[in-house]
Amino acid sequence: MPVVAEPEQESEAQLEARFEAVINRKDRVEPRDWMPDAYRRTLVRQVAQHAHSEIIGMQPEGAWIGRAPSLRRKAILLAKVQDEAGHGLYLYSAAETLGVSRQELTEMLISGRQKYSSIFNYPTLSYADVGTIGWLVDGAAICNQVPLCRTSFGPYGRAMIRICKEESFHQRQGYELLMTMMRGTDEQRAMVQESVDRFWWPSLMMFGPPDDESPNTARSMAWGVKTHTNDELRQRFVDMTVPQAKALGVTLPDPELVWNEERGAHDFGQPDWDEFWDVVKGNGPCNAQRVAHRKKAWDDGAWVREAALAFAAGDGSDTSSDTSSDTSDGPRTA
Amino acid sequence: MTSEIRGEWPLYEVFVRGKRGLNHVHVGSLHAPDDQLALRHARDVYTRRNEGVSIWVVRSSAITASSPDEKDPLFAPSGDKVYRHPTFYDIPADVPHM
Ligand SMILES: [Fe+2]
Ligand SMILES: [Fe+2]
Numbered sequence: 001m002p003v004v005a006e007p008e009q010e011s012e013a014q015l016e017a018r019f020e021a022v023i024n025r026k027d028r029v030e031p032r033d034w035m036p037d038a039y040r041r042t043l044v045r046q047v048a049q050h051a052h053s054e055i056i057g058m059q060p061e062g063a064w065i066g067r068a069p070s071l072r073r074k075a076i077l078l079a080k081v082q083d084e085a086g087h088g089l090y091l092y093s094a095a096e097t098l099g100v101s102r103q104e105l106t107e108m109l110i111s112g113r114q115k116y117s118s119i120f121n122y123p124t125l126s127y128a129d130v131g132t133i134g135w136l137v138d139g140a141a142i143c144n145q146v147p148l149c150r151t152s153f154g155p156y157g158r159a160m161i162r163i164c165k166e167e168s169f170h171q172r173q174g175y176e177l178l179m180t181m182m183r184g185t186d187e188q189r190a191m192v193q194e195s196v197d198r199f200w201w202p203s204l205m206m207f208g209p210p211d212d213e214s215p216n217t218a219r220s221m222a223w224g225v226k227t228h229t230n231d232e233l234r235q236r237f238v239d240m241t242v243p244q245a246k247a248l249g250v251t252l253p254d255p256e257l258v259w260n261e262e263r264g265a266h267d268f269g270q271p272d273w274d275e276f277w278d279v280v281k282g283n284g285p286c287n288a289q290r291v292a293h294r295k296k297a298w299d300d301g302a303w304v305r306e307a308a309l310a311f312a313a314g315d316g317s318d319t320s321s322d323t324s325s326d327t328s329d330g331p332r333t334a
Numbered sequence: 335m336t337s338e339i340r341g342e343w344p345l346y347e348v349f350v351r352g353k354r355g356l357n358h359v360h361v362g363s364l365h366a367p368d369d370q371l372a373l374r375h376a377r378d379v380y381t382r383r384n385e386g387v388s389i390w391v392v393r394s395s396a397i398t399a400s401s402p403d404e405k406d407p408l409f410a411p412s413g414d415k416v417y418r419h420p421t422f423y424d425i426p427a428d429v430p431h432m
Contacts, residue, residue: 308368
């Protein structure tokens, strides 16, 4: 045995203590830090599910791009759906820092081993749904995402900051769309109300099951992954949305919804949690369609991915003739 | 970390100069088959709202990193040289422009 002193290996307990110390002083955990396996697993699951939601979430709205009623609305919707693609990509790259590959993540989505938000398993039946999704679904997403900017895992928090900067456009374009329709005909107003009636309860479900049925919440909060409980965020969303609904002139379809002076907050009814679990299990109106669509895009794109790699593996003589160097002032312009 | 498995496009790190006068700052990563496409993807993914005037992309595998955290010996030499920071020096509050 060599006599050279080996650098002292830290014991599991020391590593764990150091990790806990980072969490306790509300510092960030970075990818190359030691972290408990359960923390890593929880984050992979949460960040992947979040990424998948952004990607699958392009479908219900994307369905209306070709049918948008004006060029202005079409341009807005295109930009919004493109943003959601970007959100998915930010989050996939955050998930990858935890040691999963992009390909594995896509395969887990397609095979149903990882989930996405159940809201996207509801269909968009009318153009008003584009507005309602922007207002309520992106609105609920904002409530969820703003606190996540301070989540304990660095890459996840940074992705959330980028996303939150873009979300307010999403919510405002939706609300403005609905306002425009509310200034229109009785028929248009009825379309808005009907759409809000369909999306209200699924939007409340976006915050996840009630706290007493959410066994992982306590641990996620102890780790600083989550900073608020599902019910806290749901309450915040309801309180924010009620005055917006009033200004819009629509009724939220909950007979129990009432201001509670004592609590300084609204009381409201519970979504149908049986429906929620049923949709999570795969039995929502669009689950099969959403995943099939994603799988088709993945399969249809396979030849493009392969061809691009084959091209890149060539001698590269094609790229050297490219004279455009204005996009980079780096040490080496590609 | 795990890249180039089963024909996956390689991973690139993306750096964006927000505006003239600022350094390029790491903004995230993406997959691309080659450098040119990495630049184009970086433009679409990270600068949809004029977030940058210049982009660098570099293969993640080409980056050499110090080890995990700031407890690392690499940073130790500066850790005990607090006199490198302006707050090390007590200056009376009524001295202006310090
Ligand atoms: Fe999004
Ligand atoms: Fe959004």
